[in-house]
Amino acid sequence: MIEKLFQLPGLFNGCHIYLAGVGATYTFGTSKLTKTDVVTLIRSGNGLVLSREPDPESIPPGEQTVPYHASCSSSLAKCSHYIVYRMGKxxxxxxxxxxxxxxLSIQWLFDCMESFSLREPV
Structure with missing residues (x-):
């Protein structure tokens, strides 16, 4: 909603995100989210959800993007692809x-949504 108010790109604009783990459920606060729920949230933030894990040695030129909501001094400033996983299995x-x-862990993704910025990974 903030991005629409100020006409900014969505939170995940410029991000290609692969969700590792098929059929997973994720915990966000007290909510249980399915993989479909998480995909919907990513797409709502203008992120592109990948169906295959990206090959780090072969990123197509059209996918080499810069995330709008990452700080210029952040380690994410030039990161276009994210593999998001659940801790554990x-x-x-x-x-x-x-x-x-x-x-990065799914918790990183949820932390970004809460702060409406691409947070520096810990």
Missing amino acids: DEPKLKYNMAHIKS
């Missing part, structure tokens, strides 16, 4: 921390 063995692709 869906956690990937290989996690990326490259300038253009990051592996």
Whole structure:
């Protein structure tokens, strides 16, 4: 709603997000969200949900975007692809921390929604 008021791009504008773990449910505060719910939230923020895990060595030029809501000094300033996972059984063995692709927990995604900014990963 804030983005519409000030005519700003959605929170996840410029973000390509892959949700690791099929058929998962996620806990956000006291709410239980399905993967479909999370996809809807990402798309509502103008994010692009990927059906396949991105290949860090082969990001198409058209997908090399810059997220609008990341601070210029943030490690996310040039990150276009995000692999979001649940801690535990869906956690990937290989996690990326490259300038253009990051592996982050679902909690990071929810924290971003609460603050309406792409927060620096912890």
